[in-house]
Amino acid sequence: MPGDFPDPSIMKVGDTYWATATSSNWGPVFPLLKSTNLTDWDLVGHVFPNELPSWADYYFWAPEISQEGDKTYIYYTAHKKGGNLAVGIAVADTPAGPYRDLGPLVAQKDGSIDGFPMRDENNQLYLIWKEDGNSVNQPTPIWAQRLNEEHTALLGEKKELFRNTVPWEGNLVEGVCMVKRNDYYYAFYAGNGCCGHNCTYGIGVARAKSLLGPWEKYEKNPILTKNEKWACPGHGTVFNRGNRWYMLHHAYDTRSFEFVGRQGVISEFKWTSDGWPEFRNDGTVPTKAAPVVPRNFNDEFTNATLQPSWQWPVEERPTVAVRDGKLYVTARPQHSGAVLGQHTTTADYTATTTLLNPGKLPAGTVAGIAAHGDPENTLALTAGSGKLQLWQLEKGKQKALGEVKLPTTATAAVALRLQAQQGNQFRFSWSADGGKTWQGVPGAPALINGAYLPPWDRGVRAGVLVKGPATATAAFEEFNLENEVVTAQTEGDK
Template structure:
């Protein structure tokens, strides 16, 4: 199977200065820095392909490629345009393939309904992918699908019934797939459910691999709520898919350590005779700020027919020390995303992003992931060229935002919490000028100071007291930096030269020349 050619994205100019964490870590290694929850991975030829949840951000399901499971290149999205049948909660894409093509089983919320398992197909891993719609929608919701073949080669789909959403148990189901892999036939049967004390309210995120005489099911249990995330990973085994399934008496096999918290939802994979689990976890230092990141953990099978995770030395993947977008091309760069509930209208070219405004507290916005809790993000705006209230913001969703905006000759700092009316935290009047730079300085992921400049050299504080960011850290949604446009729909905001950079001086000493998410050029 020949991969399709990659797409180049000329709009972004990425300064390839990278912060490489030089301290070896034991047991779990960061390979996908930033918000990459629920990673799945499959080997196709000599390349590993991965995708992760995108939740309520669009485009949906980032697509990544690697030769070694450690250095990953961004290759686009499975859904550049969202499927028509679904509107939100794009989660847990499981990427797989056979001789007929590449298939992705994923979770999304059906318009007017509940969570369902959907399917998409492509001829090659880079796509384009054709959405084939939902194939399983239970009343409580159906999520976290995984395809697996039983001993006789019959293909089944395994998934979780989302019972914890209505205060009920969370059974793991399986049902036979059609030969085309696009539908379910026969009656579903149950593999297991949450019944051990450590599993608390749920088991989910099942992925299954075969080794020797057993099928091994990796699964996530307990729950995850931002800083209080207590996810852990368990193992169950059976001689065939119909069971009986036996849970390991020493579960959980992977749980919180000194650094990584809530290790869960992932996929087992093999490379050069070694076995790994690519999964997500929170960095204890960053918690919900940077989200659930992609972590690689090595394991071995034991003589008693189970498995154990190994201690290992290795370096974390580098994170960007500086990213710049000068908006020179005709498309928005792939690093940018937007709310699945509100697709923005914009134009990019000749060094300017023009963003159409909408009259809501959070406005229209495009956003980028963050990789560290200590950073600066700034943008240059043209108040005389565009008349919308425009600015830079930290956002976790459509209801929670800290934004610093410019309208006319006034710079203001606003807090929007739980969708309530914006609260004014600070404002300053400035002289009229053709260009204004607004900068957000984030400290330890907990507070922010905003500064502004009308000449590009001298910056003034907008807020003297730091603005708390704890209100943004709801559930396990990562925080992103955004450019926003607020006002009537006939108004626009104009942005030039956006940049983010790591703040800590000691971090700047570790600079590499290449990064974890390189783009392959034509």
């Protein structure tokens, strides 16, 4: 599942696999992907494509997709307005939606995350979740509590199943997924540091003969760890195809790391003679996968609406229109402006777009192409006020990197290009002749270091922005993103 798809969850309905993943502070919230072969995934929509749940504002994490009877449920984490992280739930009549939010189920003082449904030996439904103690330097208990069949409220008292107690787990255990096999319940879980270049994540397992325990952690934990190709595997869902067992989880490609983000990976495991799971490849993520095909993207804006893969900051949804082969974006004055972005899937890629009528943009308005981290961290090449400007926004502070006067030959249209190398080295250029010849911005570095761009839990997006008064609108014609597949970094790859 190439691209930034952390904490992935999977289920099968009929002959179709459905998956979703963390969207964090990018909207639309929670992608819905489907596949019949576990290799080719189509993005078919989102759990919350338009309005956010009324109780939540950001940090949309760890959706768990589950088919129960004729209903599809999404157990998810979000930040509660005026509070902390909470576990909520949404329901639909089909996996594709539309989904109706049922509200938050649990919101502890230190935060509640990573909800997972499981039925006990008496077929009673439970919610499993993590208390987010590590956010306040406390342990991280895994809790279980009865959930009513309407999926609207918890019942009775919660019971602790286990917590972080052994060295490899570091300051947390989280992301529990459970399966029942023979006489045991198995809890697959993640431990240690999830994110960033210095991550330490791995996967462990515990088992119990009763859902409420006592739980026994496997003495050979962690059972899935990093290798040269993939780093920090963790937080996923177990599933089987006949007698073969798998886990869809996330991991960082060691070439692109946090710049692409945590990508969806499937690892196979078998069961030992004494009933414990054992991952293949000596307990590491597979180094060889299905043939890698670059996941490129092209939008000529010929549809009546945006393609579903476009994303925006979840709290700053832009006003856009698509018509006659053009994308119209209304400006925003704050942060990076009005933002649209696309997943990147490799460390090396090229994005291009054409900005129409840059010479007619209203005063105080700029528009162009950008590498987006979040609203306060951006690299952009924009046109406006008669010039082209290359600039960066880092922690909300803007810095000019170079500029050039907009030539009269480009006042009707200017092509803009962004090129990334190794995930964090960026080059920007522009063209006044439709992309036949390209030139850089005088005074700007040949390569710009964008290592500061991605937040701790997200990858970089490539896209467009329009910054200025909310009365201004900019028009774009075609956006193209070409990803170059390069194998993982090795000692001989300099």
